Amino acid sequence: MRLVTIEDIRGAAGRIAADVVRTPLLPATWGDPDRPLWLKPENLQSIGAFKTRGAFNALGLLDPQVRARGVVAYSSGNHAQAVAFAAARYGVAAHIVMPEETPAVKVAATRAHGAQVVLCAAGERERVAAELVERTGGVLIPPFDHPAIIAGQGTAGLEIAEDLPSVASVLVPISGGGLASGIGTAIRALCPQAKVFGVEPELAADTAEALARGHLVDWPVAQRNRTIADGLRSTPSALTFAHLQHVLDGVITVSEGEIRTAVRELAHRAHLVAEPSGAVALAGYRRGTLPDGPAVVIVSGGNIEPALLGDILACG
Incomplete structure (x- = not known):
């Protein structure tokens, strides 16, 4: 099975440059002093997500x-x-x-x-x-199970490497695995000192189990659908799983309460609207044991129902 390369990602970057937002890295001054926090706000894309x-x-x-x-x-x-x-x-x-x-x-x-x-x-x-x-x-055009999709998502990792070459850790939400596969490939190639962590809800933690077992596992749809993070209810394909095995240093799982807290934190501290799926990487930053040095959290999307956002913010 051929894995996506940094050359594929660089080609994608040139191809899509006129149509996507080159999102900045935003310093989050309230992060852990030993692990300075940077946000990659993909919720600022034209459709509100990295896709x-x-x-x-x-x-x-x-x-x-x-x-x-x-x-x-x-x-x-x-x-x-x-x-x-x-x-x-x-x-x-x-x-x-x-x-x-x-x-x-x-x-x-x-x-x-x-x-x-x-x-x-x-x-x-x-x-x-x-x-x-x-x-x-x-x-x-599948959501993740295609080299062109993985390479396109990997352009976010290319931007991280260009903007913060000293990055020590990158935290990426995992669902089907296309985003983590692409970003992980770019970071592995350009910032080999950095650790790449996937983050997923405890209620849809099939990737964490699969990586621990060394093969794909099948969690029923109804089981994965329990999480509030509706964008993280898919499961990796053989193609994305092969990438994840190659590029991830680990998977951090987070609770539903931690996801809601991260949505509130992004709203109150960063002034960013994030859907639950887009906030899980920040929840992982708060939960995980990370190496010292700059940490980048991918805020992958901001398409949240206003009523749900209001409910989450009201409970803070």
């Missing part, structure tokens, strides 16, 4: 005649919006499959980009997407 990077790289690599047939994607929300946004920029049709339990704010945002949204039952999105590919003739 634009992979979507634009994947669509940009398609032959124009293939791309013109349209695209199909399945997603719990942020990849859906990213593919819809990229498809609109390229002027091609997009059909997006989303689970019925997806937050309404993400469904509405996907439709606002002109995509046709198909809602499905939990655990059915891959099957429904395959049917749409057959019916529409569009090309499937």
Whole structure:
């Protein structure tokens, strides 16, 4: 199995530069003095999450005649919006499959980009997407199980290495594993002294178990769906798992309460709106035993239902 390389990520960076935000590293002065905290605010991307990077790289690599047939994607929300946004920029049709339990704010945002949204039952999105590919003739853009997606997400790691070459640790949310695979590949290549940690909810900690066992494990959808972090309910593929085995130094698991606390911390201290999935890396920073030196936390997304955000902030 061929793994994504730093050359793939550099190619992606040039390909998507005109379409994505080069997010800054923000110093968080309230962090641990021994482990200065920096935030990588991917919630500031145009669709509110890092997924634009992979979507634009994947669509940009398609032959124009293939791309013109349209695209199909399945997603719990942020990849859906990213593919819809990229498809609109390229002027091609997009059909997006989303689970019925997806937050309404993400469904509405996907439709606002002109995509046709198909809602499905939990655990059915891959099957429904395959049917749409057959019916529409569009090309499937998966949320993480593709080298182009991994390379696109890895451009965030390239930026970290350029902006903070002395970084000692990088904390990345894990769901399907595309973001951690890409960022980990870039950091391994450019900042070999740094440690890369995945972070996931205790209620969806299939990656932590899989890495401990040395092979993929199957957590039922209903079990993973218990977490408030709706963007972290997927499980790695064989491709992303191979990357994670190669690039991660460990996985930190966090509780639902710690995730809510991190959402509040980002709102009150950094003035950043983060969805629960986007805040787990900060929860991992608070929970984990990290090496001394600068730590970068990926704030991966900010697409949260206003009512849920209000509830979390009110409980602080």
